[in-house]
Amino acid sequence: MISVLIALEHAIFRRGVKNILAETLEGATFAEARTAQEALDFARKHGWELILLDINMPGGSGLDPVSELKRLCPQAAILVLGTHPEEQFARRSLKSGAAGFLTKESVPEELTKAARRVLAGGLYLSAALAEALAGDLSSGTERPPHEILSDREFQVMRMLASGKTLTEIAKDLSLSVKTVSTYRSRLLSKTGLKNNSELIRYAFQHQLVK
Numbered sequence: 001m002i003s004v005l006i007a008l009e010h011a012i013f014r015r016g017v018k019n020i021l022a023e024t025l026e027g028a029t030f031a032e033a034r035t036a037q038e039a040l041d042f043a044r045k046h047g048w049e050l051i052l053l054d055i056n057m058p059g060g061s062g063l064d065p066v067s068e069l070k071r072l073c074p075q076a077a078i079l080v081l082g083t084h085p086e087e088q089f090a091r092r093s094l095k096s097g098a099a100g101f102l103t104k105e106s107v108p109e110e111l112t113k114a115a116r117r118v119l120a121g122g123l124y125l126s127a128a129l130a131e132a133l134a135g136d137l138s139s140g141t142e143r144p145p146h147e148i149l150s151d152r153e154f155q156v157m158r159m160l161a162s163g164k165t166l167t168e169i170a171k172d173l174s175l176s177v178k179t180v181s182t183y184r185s186r187l188l189s190k191t192g193l194k195n196n197s198e199l200i201r202y203a204f205q206h207q208l209v210k
Contacts, residue, residue: 002028002119003046007039007065008054008081013104017052017111024112025050025119033057036065043072050119053098055082055089063096063151070097077118081106090129092151100124144206145191153187156180160196161203 002025008014014032022028031046033039036057042048051069066078080093080101090101099118102111106126114124146154159169166184170177193199203209 002050003048004028004030004050004052005033005039005042005046005048005076006030006052007033007036007042007057008052009034009057020108020111021115024115039065040068040072043069043076048073048076050115051076051078053078053080055080055093063092063155066093066096066098077121079114079118079124090125091147092154094123096151101129102126146202146206146208148190149187153183153190156183157187157191157199158203158208160184161200161209 004018004021004025006014006017006021008017011034018030018032022030031042031048033042039051039053039057043051051073053065053069055063057065063080066080069076069078077099078097080089080098081104082089082101083104093101100114100123102114102124106114110126117124146157149157155173156169159172164172166177166180169175170180173180188194188199191199191202193202
């Protein structure tokens with residue numbers, strides 16, 4: 001019997017995902033988590049086989065919950081769902097331990113296909129993402145500066161671009177303002193950006209925030 005943890009913020013979306021997977025995974029058992037902390041609590045109590053995780057879960061810090069869930073449930077196949085373009089976030093999701101990445105706009109058939117693939121031990125990449133990755137490898141083109149950032153630097157960049165102050169970011173990530181300021185300095189240096197105005201412009205140009 002397959003056990004599935006659906007860790008998504010909105011109840012209606014959780015219910016929809018559950019109904020879709022129930023038709024595909026016969027006899028599966030389900031649990032639902034509303035926050036990143038609830039998902040981690042479930043992971044400590046049960047060895048899940050499939051976890052669907054919202055990249056923007058309340059109480060989460062970007063992709064941090066992915067690595068923590070994988071540590072708690074090493075056998076679990078984790079599918080990350082987000083609203084962001086795959087090419088910007090799928091690589092980081094996979095590096096953090098996820099088995100696949102889907103946008104929330106994906107059709108039900110794609111969700112069921114992805115679930116089957118990762119449960120069988122494979123990785124799931126949409127056709128568009130696979131094509132983009134293949135294009136990157138074959139063309140040898142230089143990757144955009146934000147892709148050399150660490151996950152935490154990338155996270156701070158997105159939060160700054162969304163208009164949050166250093167103090168707000170420090171509170172959200174349970175870090176000191178000084179530490180967040182250090183991350184800001186590092187990411188500006190790595191990307192060649194000079195200030196928050198340039199950072200915001202860059203983030204919107206590369207669809208890192210909406």
